Amino acid sequence: MPASRVLNPDLRRSYPRAVRASGCYVYDEHGTAYLDACSGAIVVNVGHGNPEILRAIGAQLAEITFSYRTHFTNGPAEELAAELIEVAPGDLSHVLFTNSGSEAVEAALRLALQFWQERGQPQRTVLVSREGSYHGATLGSLGLSGHTARRRGLEAVLPQWPRAAEANCSACPFGLTRSSCALQCAQSVADAIVAAGPERVAAVVVEPVVGAAAGAVPAPAGYLRALADICRRYDVLLIADEVITGGGRTGRWFASAEDGVVPDLIVLGKGVSAGYAPLGAVLVGARLWDGIRSGSGRVGLGHTYAGNPLSTAAGLAVLRYVREHDLPARAAAVGADLLRRLRDVVDRRGLAADVRGRGLLLAVEFADPAAAGDGRPGITAAALVAAAQRRGLLLYPAGTGAVQRAVIVAPPLTIEPAEVDQLVQLFAAALDDMDDPAASDSAVATKGADR
Numbered sequence: 001m002p003a004s005r006v007l008n009p010d011l012r013r014s015y016p017r018a019v020r021a022s023g024c025y026v027y028d029e030h031g032t033a034y035l036d037a038c039s040g041a042i043v044v045n046v047g048h049g050n051p052e053i054l055r056a057i058g059a060q061l062a063e064i065t066f067s068y069r070t071h072f073t074n075g076p077a078e079e080l081a082a083e084l085i086e087v088a089p090g091d092l093s094h095v096l097f098t099n100s101g102s103e104a105v106e107a108a109l110r111l112a113l114q115f116w117q118e119r120g121q122p123q124r125t126v127l128v129s130r131e132g133s134y135h136g137a138t139l140g141s142l143g144l145s146g147h148t149a150r151r152r153g154l155e156a157v158l159p160q161w162p163r164a165a166e167a168n169c170s171a172c173p174f175g176l177t178r179s180s181c182a183l184q185c186a187q188s189v190a191d192a193i194v195a196a197g198p199e200r201v202a203a204v205v206v207e208p209v210v211g212a213a214a215g216a217v218p219a220p221a222g223y224l225r226a227l228a229d230i231c232r233r234y235d236v237l238l239i240a241d242e243v244i245t246g247g248g249r250t251g252r253w254f255a256s257a258e259d260g261v262v263p264d265l266i267v268l269g270k271g272v273s274a275g276y277a278p279l280g281a282v283l284v285g286a287r288l289w290d291g292i293r294s295g296s297g298r299v300g301l302g303h304t305y306a307g308n309p310l311s312t313a314a315g316l317a318v319l320r321y322v323r324e325h326d327l328p329a330r331a332a333a334v335g336a337d338l339l340r341r342l343r344d345v346v347d348r349r350g351l352a353a354d355v356r357g358r359g360l361l362l363a364v365e366f367a368d369p370a371a372a373g374d375g376r377p378g379i380t381a382a383a384l385v386a387a388a389q390r391r392g393l394l395l396y397p398a399g400t401g402a403v404q405r406a407v408i409v410a411p412p413l414t415i416e417p418a419e420v421d422q423l424v425q426l427f428a429a430a431l432d433d434m435d436d437p438a439a440s441d442s443a444v445a446t447k448g449a450d451r
């Protein structure tokens, strides 16, 4: 194969070429099938090549693919916004579209800053986020992210906003347990607001279930409610980054609703168009909407492709499919079963690991062998993901800093029972390969099989 002209993530590696995909499977140019147990990057919620989505995109292609937002609105954008608001909690009432999760996070930040400017408080420019978090790859969204590996080399140019402690009961930063911790992690957000000066803080930004940076770490019970109370106490906006969690993956439409919380802004990406077209969105609550509408009445930010009819038609078809098939409920049920079975696989091998998550956003984090003291070499995320891919199973490595041994398991919400069986078998086989590198080298993904 000729040398690639694409700047791939690892320039020393040769990547298989994905040529087609269907349901839970991706096929490479040799006909090798891969069971997509992480939906790409936790994106393909309705499965690959879903005929209903393809039909809707085809119909839209024949109508209109681009119109510019200062000239026109368009049907799919209007319908998608209206239907997102139907499933959104509380007083979220309007939608701003972008082309990615990072752009949507940036847009949410800018809306928050604009809101305070219009309220006569332009000094509110501080954004509080948390360690062990990921909010995107652009400088603003990365500036919020407590993802040490992805920040590396950029510290000098990133905005220096304060980060509170993470909320991770699997590795509590305070060494406490949930029964007696009094949510010290939530208090740390309050402390960060007070240290910055509440009158200078625009918003708090959190992932309700932490994805890439920590591996499917749900907020402790009561944490989001406590954060909402803290934000109210200091009159600070609450932004929920639901780029990974939004749209049904965690067993409900929005993970932030778990504590009955209604954020001022909810950020969406990934599953909102499920990989069928680039799309991100910000759901805007009544307070912001009223503030901006009765102020300047203008939203100046936007990207050329934002809200284009093709991407929003894809998003609309995905939303309708998720609704019609009640995929949030399915994610909750299938996820509970898969979590139990992954835990069983790990336990039967005597491995020390935390198996966790919500709905079909799951992760397995293996203990550091030094801590486990079992004499085994220890499993890293990178090694397990590589072994799994050789077996024909796609997993997503998560974590940064101290978290280096977590893999995310997040198949399409449409996964069938037989595919769950196969996922569990392949996961177990990849784990066994970790003990036996020779087996791992000879393991090959199934060729030619339509599985």
Ligand SMILES: Cc1ncc(COP(=O)(O)O)c(C=O)c1O
Binding pocket: 100, 101, 102, 103, 105, 134, 135, 136, 137, 207, 211, 212, 241, 242, 243, 244, 269, 270
């Ligand atoms: C929680 C969260 N926010 C934002 C982003 C950035 O989204 P994108 O990669 O679409 O720019 C991601 C991507 O992984 C994410 O997980």
